[in-house]
Amino acid sequence: MEEGKAYSPDGVFAHLEMLEARAYEAAVKQEETEQQEEKLARLKARVQELRLQRDELRAKVDLQQKGQLGKEGVVSDPAQPSARPVLEWKIKSVKAMLEVFYLTGISGKLTKRGVCFCISTAYQGTYLDSYYLDLLAKPQMQIHRHSVPIFIPLEQIAKKYLQTDIRRFLSVLSDHLNAYVGRRYQADQLQEHFSDQIEGTLQRNSLCNLLVFNYNVSSESKTFPFNARLLYGDLCRSLPTEVIVSCARVGQLCWCPVVVLQVWIRSVKTCCFVTIL
Amino acid sequence: MDNSICQVYEDEIQSLEEEIKLLAEKYEDSQQESTFFSDEEILMSIKSFQREFQGGSKGRESLSDLKAQLESLETDLSFLMKFTGIQFTSHSKKTVEKTRNRTVRKHRLSGNCHSLSFQLEFQLLEMQNKESVSAVISDLSIIMESREDSDVSKFVSSTEEQGNLLTFFRSLSSYAEWYEHRRCTFLHFKAVWTRISLFHILHDFFRELQEICKVKTSWHSQKPCPILPEQIVFI
Numbered sequence: 001m002e003e004g005k006a007y008s009p010d011g012v013f014a015h016l017e018m019l020e021a022r023a024y025e026a027a028v029k030q031e032e033t034e035q036q037e038e039k040l041a042r043l044k045a046r047v048q049e050l051r052l053q054r055d056e057l058r059a060k061v062d063l064q065q066k067g068q069l070g071k072e073g074v075v076s077d078p079a080q081p082s083a084r085p086v087l088e089w090k091i092k093s094v095k096a097m098l099e100v101f102y103l104t105g106i107s108g109k110l111t112k113r114g115v116c117f118c119i120s121t122a123y124q125g126t127y128l129d130s131y132y133l134d135l136l137a138k139p140q141m142q143i144h145r146h147s148v149p150i151f152i153p154l155e156q157i158a159k160k161y162l163q164t165d166i167r168r169f170l171s172v173l174s175d176h177l178n179a180y181v182g183r184r185y186q187a188d189q190l191q192e193h194f195s196d197q198i199e200g201t202l203q204r205n206s207l208c209n210l211l212v213f214n215y216n217v218s219s220e221s222k223t224f225p226f227n228a229r230l231l232y233g234d235l236c237r238s239l240p241t242e243v244i245v246s247c248a249r250v251g252q253l254c255w256c257p258v259v260v261l262q263v264w265i266r267s268v269k270t271c272c273f274v275t276i277l
Numbered sequence: 278m279d280n281s282i283c284q285v286y287e288d289e290i291q292s293l294e295e296e297i298k299l300l301a302e303k304y305e306d307s308q309q310e311s312t313f314f315s316d317e318e319i320l321m322s323i324k325s326f327q328r329e330f331q332g333g334s335k336g337r338e339s340l341s342d343l344k345a346q347l348e349s350l351e352t353d354l355s356f357l358m359k360f361t362g363i364q365f366t367s368h369s370k371k372t373v374e375k376t377r378n379r380t381v382r383k384h385r386l387s388g389n390c391h392s393l394s395f396q397l398e399f400q401l402l403e404m405q406n407k408e409s410v411s412a413v414i415s416d417l418s419i420i421m422e423s424r425e426d427s428d429v430s431k432f433v434s435s436t437e438e439q440g441n442l443l444t445f446f447r448s449l450s451s452y453a454e455w456y457e458h459r460r461c462t463f464l465h466f467k468a469v470w471t472r473i474s475l476f477h478i479l480h481d482f483f484r485e486l487q488e489i490c491k492v493k494t495s496w497h498s499q500k501p502c503p504i505l506p507e508q509i510v511f512i
Contacts, residue, residue: 043286104446125440
């Protein structure tokens with residue numbers, strides 16, 4: 001092709017450069033291909049290794065289910081089990097017991113300077129947030145750190161009970177926290193499950209002891225807009241102390257008082273059912 | 278083309294690793310739940326470990342770490358039991374279902390709170406959400422001695438229905454404490470009333486005696502009756 005140029009010095013060098021470049025590209029490509037093949041081979045080997053491991057484990061678990069596999073590493077002579085698996089078993093079972101304490105509402109751990117309590121909260125069967133209190137024992141019982149939200153009157157409760165009766169302190173704090181979490185959970189559930197009946201969003205304060213929402217009740221092809229205001233007067237309870245239900249369109253309703261009364265009763269029943277949940 | 282094959286392998290590797298992790302955990306859980314070592318066996322194995330330690334066996338550091346860990350955990354546990362008044366005497370659990378995000382376990386617990394004993398069975402569902410783990414109780418069944426008391430019975434039934442394990446424990450704690458107070462107070466008053474009744478009985482007896490003697494004295498002479506005590510001492 002370039003024979004005409006091949007005999008001039010520039011042409012030769014250019015040709016050589018071009019050949020060099022081609023060779024270089026070919027080498028790079030070959031290296032890439034080799035690397036790619038290596039990688040694929042590695043991945044394939046890893047997959048096979050893992051598959052084998054998985055199959056072995058599956059077989060082990062199946063045997064275990066059938067109750068045929070004895071405990072590995074432990075001498076079958078029950079009189080002298082070796083120390084390590086026994087200790088490990090005991091450690092796991094004590095840890096499991098400590099986890100059960102979490103379900104009772106008050107659990108904790110001793111620290112160098114005092115104790116760290118964990119107050120768990122729940123609404124009916126569902127466990128919700130847990131709150132931590134790091135207490136120091138000396139010079140007197142005091143709160144070092146905590147994760148209690150700011151609208152819970154922790155300082156007041158601490159002032160009243162912390163020095164004299166820690167159990168009472170934790171119990172009262174637990175009442176407040178459980179009630180708050182219960183109210184919040186109910187409001188969330190209301191919003192989630194009755195979203196088609198509620199107009200707009202549920203309005204609530206951070207303590208969740210004041211709930212205001214608008215909802216519609218349909219009866220005989222007429223829709224009545226209601227407004228409900230729930231006040232939870234007792235901070236240690238998750239049921240409202242005051243419920244005010246009002247209807248916006250009073251003018252139209254006075255034509256059918258019986259219907260109004262029926263609708264009002266039904267709507268109040270729905271409301272109370274929802275909060276008593 | 279190669280990249281997509283690589284991707285397929287990598288995906289399979291990831292899913293295999295997860296499956297292996299899950300299977301290993303299942304195996305561990307099952308081993309833990311089906312084994313039981315009595316306290317004597319545990320003490321014996323700790324002693325045997327100490328012998329091994331003295332013998333200078335390899336890996337003794339990790340065994341002594343284990344022992345220290347066990348002691349610290351047991352200290353925490355005994356503190357909690359003493360503090361809350363809730364003593365668990367036995368606990369067993371069985372993993373019913375375990376997937377990547379869900380674990381369902383059946384628990385059996387027995388214990389007592391002050392003088393009230395209880396036995397519980399429940400199912401605990403733990404689900405892994407994005408940031409946290411949620412726990413839900415179902416199938417709660419409670420057995421308590423004092424269920425004959427109608428208030429306790431009503432409370433326990435409604436707690437069972439709603440799966441309200443937390444409320445059960447919190448109420449049990451305060452009920453048991455007050456139950457204990459009432460019991461002590463009752464026993465105290467029982468003792469006091471017994472003494473007081475004895476006092477009244479004796480007092481009436483001697484007064485009657487006095488009446489009889491008065492009649493006798495006035496009838497016969499002015500001398501005081503010898504059968505009247507000069508001193509009554511109460512211990």
